[in-house]
Amino acid sequence: MQIDKDLVAASATPLVLAILADGESYGYALLKRVRDLSGGEFEWTDGMLYPLLHRLHRLGYVTTEWRVPPEGRRRKYYALTDEGGAALAEHQRQWVTVARTLGEAWRGHDPLPLLLGNA
Amino acid sequence: MDDVEHEIARWRAHVGQGPAIDGRDVDELEDHLRGQMADLGSAGLSADESFLIAVTRLGSLDDLAREFAREHRDRLWKQLVLADTADDVSSGGRTWPEALGFAVLAAIAVQVARLLSDFPEGDSTWLVRNASLLVLPFLAGWFVRRRRLGLRPALVAAVPFVVAALVVNLFPWSPDSNTELLVAAHLPVVLWFAVAWPYTGGDLRSDGRRMDFVRFTGEWVIYYALIALGGGVLMGLTVGILEPAGVDVEAVMLWVLPSGAAGAVVVAGWLVESKQQVVENMAPVLTMVFTPLFAVMLAVAAVVYAVTGLGGAFDRELLGIFDLLLIVVLGLVLYGMSARDPAESAGWADRIQLVAVVSALALDVMVLGAMVARIGELGFTPNRTAALGLNLVLLVNLAVAGWLSTLFLRGRTTFDRVERWQTTYLPVFAGWAALVVVALPPLFGFA
Numbered sequence: 001m002q003i004d005k006d007l008v009a010a011s012a013t014p015l016v017l018a019i020l021a022d023g024e025s026y027g028y029a030l031l032k033r034v035r036d037l038s039g040g041e042f043e044w045t046d047g048m049l050y051p052l053l054h055r056l057h058r059l060g061y062v063t064t065e066w067r068v069p070p071e072g073r074r075r076k077y078y079a080l081t082d083e084g085g086a087a088l089a090e091h092q093r094q095w096v097t098v099a100r101t102l103g104e105a106w107r108g109h110d111p112l113p114l115l116l117g118n119a
Numbered sequence: 120m121d122d123v124e125h126e127i128a129r130w131r132a133h134v135g136q137g138p139a140i141d142g143r144d145v146d147e148l149e150d151h152l153r154g155q156m157a158d159l160g161s162a163g164l165s166a167d168e169s170f171l172i173a174v175t176r177l178g179s180l181d182d183l184a185r186e187f188a189r190e191h192r193d194r195l196w197k198q199l200v201l202a203d204t205a206d207d208v209s210s211g212g213r214t215w216p217e218a219l220g221f222a223v224l225a226a227i228a229v230q231v232a233r234l235l236s237d238f239p240e241g242d243s244t245w246l247v248r249n250a251s252l253l254v255l256p257f258l259a260g261w262f263v264r265r266r267r268l269g270l271r272p273a274l275v276a277a278v279p280f281v282v283a284a285l286v287v288n289l290f291p292w293s294p295d296s297n298t299e300l301l302v303a304a305h306l307p308v309v310l311w312f313a314v315a316w317p318y319t320g321g322d323l324r325s326d327g328r329r330m331d332f333v334r335f336t337g338e339w340v341i342y343y344a345l346i347a348l349g350g351g352v353l354m355g356l357t358v359g360i361l362e363p364a365g366v367d368v369e370a371v372m373l374w375v376l377p378s379g380a381a382g383a384v385v386v387a388g389w390l391v392e393s394k395q396q397v398v399e400n401m402a403p404v405l406t407m408v409f410t411p412l413f414a415v416m417l418a419v420a421a422v423v424y425a426v427t428g429l430g431g432a433f434d435r436e437l438l439g440i441f442d443l444l445l446i447v448v449l450g451l452v453l454y455g456m457s458a459r460d461p462a463e464s465a466g467w468a469d470r471i472q473l474v475a476v477v478s479a480l481a482l483d484v485m486v487l488g489a490m491v492a493r494i495g496e497l498g499f500t501p502n503r504t505a506a507l508g509l510n511l512v513l514l515v516n517l518a519v520a521g522w523l524s525t526l527f528l529r530g531r532t533t534f535d536r537v538e539r540w541q542t543t544y545l546p547v548f549a550g551w552a553a554l555v556v557v558a559l560p561p562l563f564g565f566a
Binding site: 026027028029031032045046047048050051054055057058059060064066073074075076083 | 182190
């Protein structure tokens with residue numbers, strides 16, 4: 001299943017913020033985590049992650065730091081700020097509302113059989 | 120393996136060409152590339168294969184460059200791409216005839232107006248009042264062409280100029296009118312903001328575009344000053360050479376000087392647009408040199424006037440100088456902001472800027488105090504009203520800017536907030552200047 005581009009774009013910010021809420025991380029690890037979480041269904045063009053991260057930094061949602069980890073290469077780490085946490089909470093509120101609304105609207109024509117049919 | 124290293128180096132060079140992607144971003148992307156390659160390698164792929172796949176997953180370079188460009192406008196600016204498409208840049212050499220055309224038109228407009236008003240023998244207030252109306256429409260017009268705006272946006276761009284022309288020329292000014300001089304001083308500001316509309320391609324809502332315009336204004340001032348300097352030397356030498364030969368130098372000057380000053384407005388705009396790299400190295404240096412100097416000067420002035428009091432020395436002339444000083448400081452602060460990398464954390468330059476802002480704020484409070492006392496004593500006049508309004512507008516701006524900068528220095532807010540305050544406040548300046556032009560003269564009976 002290919003997830004719609006707009007949907008991916010809209011969910012990218014809360015997704016990244018949520019992953020960073022579990023602790024600091026860096027670009028490639030973030031991306032792997034997204035793949036794991038979505039079971040590979042959530043394909044990003046890898047490069048697009050970076051402009052997004054830079055935007056989060058500009059907005060003050062994350063701090064950045066260049067560090068050399070024990071295994072060698074210099075790497076840029078991102079960590080969530082309090083403001084980023086607040087933004088994440090706000091995103092969560094909005095997504096829960098969206099999901100609940102869709103759930104209400106879809107009651108009656110239950111999508112579950114369709115999903116199972118595909119699986 | 121060496122082959123792959125070679126490939127990575129080539130890839131790095133290629134990615135780094137994107138105007139909005141800087142060296143550190145390439146480092147970050149390379150780290151990503153190598154992380155992906157290592158994972159693919161451990162899954163059994165060869166180094167070449169994993170390189171290919173990793174590069175493909177990063178996405179096409181064009182898309183990547185565009186996404187970076189969207190986030191990092193400030194960097195784009197340095198590479199002079201801005202709203203233009205790539206082919207426009209490559210044909211950059213051919214933009215000058217159009218700019219020159221508009222510059223010549225501005226010069227002709229000024230000369231025609233000069234001849235019509237019989238300057239300098241006749242009554243020159245008409246010319247003074249209309250001076251900015253003779254020049255800035257051509258700068259706006261040039262931007263309309265350059266941004267390839269359609270007919271409707273072009274007409275919208277013309278509206279403020281038409282309204283201004285009507286207002287300025289239909290008001291029944293009384294002789295030696297003070298409000299008329301105030302209008303002459305405020306109209307250029309209003310019209311400059313009117314240029315912002317075509318400059319930003321009609322997108323005045325975005326903070327990023329507003330900051331672009333601030334940046335443009337700063338660079339334009341620098342270029343204009345440079346042209347004026349060169350022009351001054353040229354004029355001086357011309358006079359020196361022609362005068363002994365018995366040529367009527369004054370007549371020559373009357374033709375050359377206004378034409379040059381008017382044409383240079385458009386030419387400076389063109390230079391900012393197309394020769395960005397030249398100023399781009401100079402601008403941060405200039406702000407870095409002058410912000411501390413102004414900060415020291417302002418701090419000293421604030422202390423001196425706080426000790427001696429403003430009352431005795433305060434008169435109309437001093438008030439004018441104070442206002443000019445405050446405006447220059449604000450311009451410096453704004454321009455320094457636009458030249459700054461927003462991602463950087465607070466440094467010494469921000470501290471110095473805060474000193475300048477706080478000192479300017481202190482001076483402004485003193486000026487306001489003196490002015491309110493004077494108005495209480497002698498009542499409102501057009502000049503006092505205009506000055507009071509300007510100082511209030513500046514006071515609010517400086518107070519909030521100082522407060523936000525303090526928060527920023529303490530790490531309690533982001534630079535983005537500080538910057539956004541200034542961009543949101545820009546319409547207030549434009550609005551106040553427009554109010555002085557439109558509302559003040561009828562309020563005081565055009566006196």
